Amino acid sequence: MYKFFLYVLAVGTAALMGLATLTYAEAPKVLTQVPGYYRIQLGQFEITALYDGAIELDTKLLKNTTATDLQRLLSRMFVGNPKMQTAVNAYLINTGKNLVLVDTGAAKLFGPSLGFVLQNMKASGYEPTQVDTVIITHLHGDHMGGLNDAGGQPLFSKAKILVSQADNDFWLSQKVADEAPEAMKPFFKMARDSAAPYLASGQWATFTEGSVLVPGIQAVKASGHTPGHTAYAVESDGQKLLIWGDLVHAHAVQFARPGVSIEFDVDQKQAIATRRSIMKTAAAEKFLVAGMHLPFPGIGHVRADGKGSYSWVPIEFAPLTKVVNP
């Protein structure tokens, strides 16, 4: 066994031979993180992952598991317990014809550790006024909160905002909100407040499953997490990416155990069935996937490990010209 760390802090002088004495000033620590964006090319499309930040979720939110299995799975991926870091991502797609933002982050709806999509979009070289289409995977606050600035003013003045009919009809319904459990009511309010300016301006629109929203981007039914939770199949020159929204909240757990759901799933049973089905297809067809709560940039592949269990294989950091599909 190496014992190297025992001695690192020892007061000692290195045995440096032949060294002329040099003097220098201490360099102040910079202490800033790299901007939170990352790009890939998918055929002719430019895809930019945008980091909204990360929150600590309580692992007790995970359902259909045991404390023992949970601890084993989190520990093998070096993820914290009972608080696990959970990223929030969005994706900006430049097809050459359309500039499409998929989800917008949380803005300040869920505290100060989120809300950086706008800043990172700007760092990546785009302004929100250039976006012509915003697609929302589902109407939870950490996906649509970033539609507006801190004062509630719309950021995407030239965009159409596309939302699945089923989520629109659920989250914006006064009747559904009135009948919801008290703990759920704030989520309905967030959805209505975020949507309001765009409903007023006529920029808000709904789509049904299977719609091609812009050339190369199609809505794919992925319900369960919410009634209208939607994935987006993106394809250019035969290169494929499925942006799967909230199919996974806990990568260390739900790839190995797709049957584990999370408290936030409106229909737990359907959410599990959807996860199993999409993971099976992604592993078989080996296309790229991107997820809003996978570790940033949240882009990678799904590997089937047998017995209904999967692994997450993140893409490797690469220059922009790197082809990403195997």
Add this chain to the structure above:
Amino acid sequence: MYKFFLYVLAVGTAALMGLATLTYAEAPKVLTQVPGYYRIQLGQFEITALYDGAIELDTKLLKNTTATDLQRLLSRMFVGNPKMQTAVNAYLINTGKNLVLVDTGAAKLFGPSLGFVLQNMKASGYEPTQVDTVIITHLHGDHMGGLNDAGGQPLFSKAKILVSQADNDFWLSQKVADEAPEAMKPFFKMARDSAAPYLASGQWATFTEGSVLVPGIQAVKASGHTPGHTAYAVESDGQKLLIWGDLVHAHAVQFARPGVSIEFDVDQKQAIATRRSIMKTAAAEKFLVAGMHLPFPGIGHVRADGKGSYSWVPIEFAPLTKVVNP
């Protein structure tokens, strides 16, 4: 089975309801990658991973394996074959007292896809003249080429350059170079050319195994890849990171099979023994490791999977204040 990708390219009009017609200009693609640096805090130390770029290595360079096992291992990690992307990383450590660069990248010794350490160091907020100590893991061109600029002038005018005695005596020896196989001779010339300006200025110095080079950074014997190949144990406030140089060239293969070596290893048998020993310790003690040829930023943990097999678990992208040891 979902068939979503069959329809993405279909000429179709989305069923968009209630949408006012909007007009917009096409946004030009930005087509730049995020700067190649990434930061963590390790106790009081600021660690900045610096990306030198990536090269495509021929998987036939890997030894002690079979074509079948190689293909299986590469494929399960979605890594190319026969050309696998291999990153080149360096690490800048600001201890508060010292600014230490561990390796310098290849500059232009290995083609245009490498040589970006200097650019990324500047993007991260540091100048090479602020560096007071450069530590080299071993005297291969992709680790020491970046000591000088394109014209051969030294970049680190105020730094001492620290090299293990064993690598110094091997790579800078005229006698060893003369006796080396013809194919190896260019590597000796690269080492001597890169070292020359610093030898002349008196900035070059050697150390022996176990030396504490600056407070908090200790040289750890890791020979095999080269005679003086050295890892560095970094520790602050009980947080630990082992920068292990070239312990791994093919992450998809050599974690699962530490017994697989690479053509570049000077002593294949010793390189394998060193890899097994360090992986065993890293997995048992759960400290962070960083590697010069692991996918950028190349920082993460080692998990023991039993039967002498390991997995690479990269850290998750996080804000700078995130504690990184579990």
